[in-house]
Amino acid sequence: MRTITRTTNPPVCLAQQSAGQDWYAFMETDCHNLVGDSLRDEQHDVCCYCELAIAEDDSHIEHLAPRSVDPGQTYDYGNLAASCNGGTVDHCGHFKDDRHRNPNSRYDVVRFCRPHDPPTSRLFRYLPNGDVAPARGLSLQEQQKAVYMIEYLGLTCSRLTGRRHAHARALIQTLGSNPADNIRQWATRYYLQPDQNGKLRSFHSLSRTILAP
Numbered sequence: 001m002r003t004i005t006r007t008t009n010p011p012v013c014l015a016q017q018s019a020g021q022d023w024y025a026f027m028e029t030d031c032h033n034l035v036g037d038s039l040r041d042e043q044h045d046v047c048c049y050c051e052l053a054i055a056e057d058d059s060h061i062e063h064l065a066p067r068s069v070d071p072g073q074t075y076d077y078g079n080l081a082a083s084c085n086g087g088t089v090d091h092c093g094h095f096k097d098d099r100h101r102n103p104n105s106r107y108d109v110v111r112f113c114r115p116h117d118p119p120t121s122r123l124f125r126y127l128p129n130g131d132v133a134p135a136r137g138l139s140l141q142e143q144q145k146a147v148y149m150i151e152y153l154g155l156t157c158s159r160l161t162g163r164r165h166a167h168a169r170a171l172i173q174t175l176g177s178n179p180a181d182n183i184r185q186w187a188t189r190y191y192l193q194p195d196q197n198g199k200l201r202s203f204h205s206l207s208r209t210i211l212a213p
Contacts, residue, residue, distance in 0.1 A: 001048070001049060001051070001115045001120055001121055001124065001149075001205065002046070002051060002115070002121055002204045002205050003115065003116065003117075003118050003120065003121045004042060004043050004048060004115050004116045005042065006042060006078070006116055007038060007041070007042045010035070010038055010077040011031060011034040011035050011038055011077075013030075013031035013034060014031060014075055014077055015075070016031075019071075019072065019074070019075065021075075023067060023074060026075075032061070035080065036056060036060075036061055036082065037056075039080060039081060039082035040054065040055075040056070040082045041198065043081070043082050044194050044198055044199055044200040045198070045199040045200065046199075046200050046201075046202065046204060047059070047082070047084035048062060048081035048082055048093075048115045049084075049091070049092045049093065049115065049153050049155070050084060050091055050153070050155060050160055051202060051203050051204050051205060051206075052084045052163070053199070053200075053201065053202045054082060054083075054084050058084060058085055059082050059083060059084055059085060060082070060085060060093060060094070061080055061081075061082065061083075062080065062081045062082065062083035062092075062093035063079055063080065064079050064080070064112070064114055065079055065107065065109070065112075066097050066107050068097070069107050069109075078116075081093075081115065081116075086154070087159050089101055090154055090157040090158075090159050090160070091153055091154035091155060091160055092153055092154065095153065096152050096153050102152070102154065104151070105148070105151050105152040106152075107152075108148065111144065111145045111148040111149070112148075112149070112152070113145055113149055120149075121205065122135060123135055123138065123142060123149065124146060124149075124205070125209070126203075126205050126206040126209045127168075128165070128168040128169070128172065129165055129168075130160075130161040130162060130163070130164035130165030130167075130168065131156060131161060131164075132150060132155050132156060132160075133146075133150075134146035134150075163202070163203075164203055164206055167202060167203045167206060167207070168206055168210060171187065171191065171207060171210050171211075172210060174187060175187060175210075187211055188211050188212075191204075191207040191211065192204065192207055192208055192211065
């Protein structure tokens, strides 16, 4: 997970919502669309968890602390992020609290690590074979958090692992065995910096591992 920098100007309409309002009713409002746009913009259109590229029609507003656990944060912008829909719901926001697909992992306020907190990104290492694992050199508590987050979000499901592997293979082939400085500089701009529309490409952290080991 890459660190997400919060906007200083979230949509004002969110704070105007009634605490007891049904979330599904809110989803039919213009404010819901504004909040979704704001979240995707601050995330440069990549999923808050797995870093797949997202758009409005294949993502949703994610409650970091689930509404069932802390309904008081339902309309708290600090508890919201934009998550991909997880394909067949194998990973990320729709997977993490689905008791049918993910029966062994539940929200744990102590171990859950928000993608907006800078220490979260250092918990993971991304491998060229598409795997994601706890980073080296972590404390026992940090390692437990990393393992929990990987399992809770399904970050090692076959869909994600395969797509990360394909991404790494393509990037490594582009660089070659001894890339010239101009090739590495181009790849760094292309894979690690937002494009002219402010969008990042998928798997930013994996690309960074390959380009700046």
